[in-house]
Amino acid sequence: MQLSVIILNYNVRYFLELCVLSVESALKNIDSEIIVIDNNSSDDSCEMMRNRFPNIKLIQNDQNIGFPKGNNIGVAQAKGEYICILNPDTVVAEDTFEKVLAFAKKQSNLGIIGVKLIDGTGNFLPESKRGVPTPWVAFTKITSLYKIFSRSVFLNKYYAQHLTENQTGKVDILVGAFMFLERELYNEVGGFDEDCFMYSDDIDLSYRVLQKGKSNYYFHETTVIHYKGESTVKDGTYMKRFQEAMEYFYRKHFQASFLFSAFMKIGIVFFSLIKRIQGREKIKSMPKNYLLLSSSAVLAKIIAFVVQKKVDFLDWKTEKEVNLSLISIGKGTQIILDNEFVSFKECINIHENYRNKGIIFRIIPKKTNFIIGSDSSDDRGEVVKMK
Structure with missing residues (x-):
């Protein structure tokens, strides 16, 4: 088996469903498996997994045992030559794993591979690539010197600014939302340190891989949405x-x-x-306009009833080649992407291409009755049910 994707879930049932759907699409042509570990969620995550994905391996823990131990349990049952540690609040493109696998096989001393991560607004997440937080590097972060002197080799190491977001290359530290490596290497270094409940576990694993003389890589040629913070209340x-x-x-x-x-x-x-x-929760303003990308005019009417507002409709099947930039999309518009017709890769590309334009993005995962997304990497996401 080539690849095992390990997803540790805690109380993010709807984001988990979206994530698993995207992973399934990305693994169609790969000898692979998906392993979902649930850390005693109080929502219906496990029930959803059993009903919607009965063929996917589900491990149910009877308590929240933390990120490191939960993932270690999943990897212990994995059979793939490679593993990918993946957060449940992520969306991968249909070709993500094919691209990463091809890159991995070209490396002679491979450590961990991370990818380009964006948030729910399409903005690049700088933690996609980082340096070792040595005392000096931590100091440059605390004092914001890394921002002031972003071109200084001496001061810009916290977010590995020797690489831009669109450059592939070696970095020291990768984020636990997406970590791709050989299963043998994961086991060789002992996996995640279970004495660390969460938050520095990915830094620690990346650092121990470096100590083995391996090279970690930031790979920019595929983009993954990471909604962030869905499993953690900032209390x-x-x-x-x-x-x-x-x-x-x-x-x-x-x-x-x-x-x-x-x-x-x-x-x-x-x-x-x-x-x-x-x-902390912020007061959210309601969208001024709605634009549905789909091929179901009936769906536009259903959403209009739910949001109590007119929903503009773009038939994605017949007008897919339309350049959205030519359409007047005002600030405050919510673009709703119907995954039944808009692929995950297209959803991700639209997020990236129209970031910083005051546009809000939502996805309707295929064969579901909810709309999901996030307006900020600092806030919890939003789920709106259509029934």
Whole structure:
């Protein structure tokens, strides 16, 4: 078997369904398997998996055992030569795994491969590629020196700014939302460190792979949507775990003076507070207009009834080649992508091509009755049921 895709879920039932649908489409031509591990979700994630995807392996834990242990359990049952650790709040393109596999097979000393990640608004996520957060690199992040001197080799390592978002190359650290590597290597380094509940586990795994003399890569030739933060509420528990995780990583890999440790503790608390503030719910403005890309005019009427507003309709089957930039799409428009007719790759491309234009994106996964998406990488996403 070539590939095992490992998806650890916790209380994101609708994002999980969207994710698994996209992964299934991307694995059609690959000898592969999908393994979903559920960390004792209180929603109907497991029921949905059994009903919608009865042939996919589902592992149900009786408690939330954390990101590292949950993924390790999944990998232990994997059969693929390669594995991909994938977040449940992601959407992959139909050719994502084919492209990554082809790239992986060309490398002679492969570590981990990460891909270009964007959020639900189409914006690039800089954590797609990072440097080792050594004391100095962490300092440049805390003081925002990496922004001020983005071209300085000495100061721009936190987000691996020696590469642009559209350049493939070697990087040190990759994000746990998408980590592709040989199963043998994963087992050789011991998988994720189960002493770290979450948040620094991907940094730690990436770093241990580097210590094995392997090369980690950022691969820009495929894009994956990562809605972010769907499994985590930014509350006091989040702050505590984030701080503990970063402190654990520094204790494990770096020797530091008392002054440095104190400085880093202040920095970790500062970032925890910022993340908590970013995670607070914001007042969302309603879309001004709606545009459905589909081939079902009936669906446009159903959505119009749900949102109580006129929904413009573009027949994707007959007008697929239409350049959307030629259509007047005003700021505040919500573009709804019907996955029955608009492929996952097309959905991702539309997110990227129309980012930063004040446009909101939503997807209707094929054979579902809900609309899903996110307006910010800091907020929880939105699910609207049509029935």
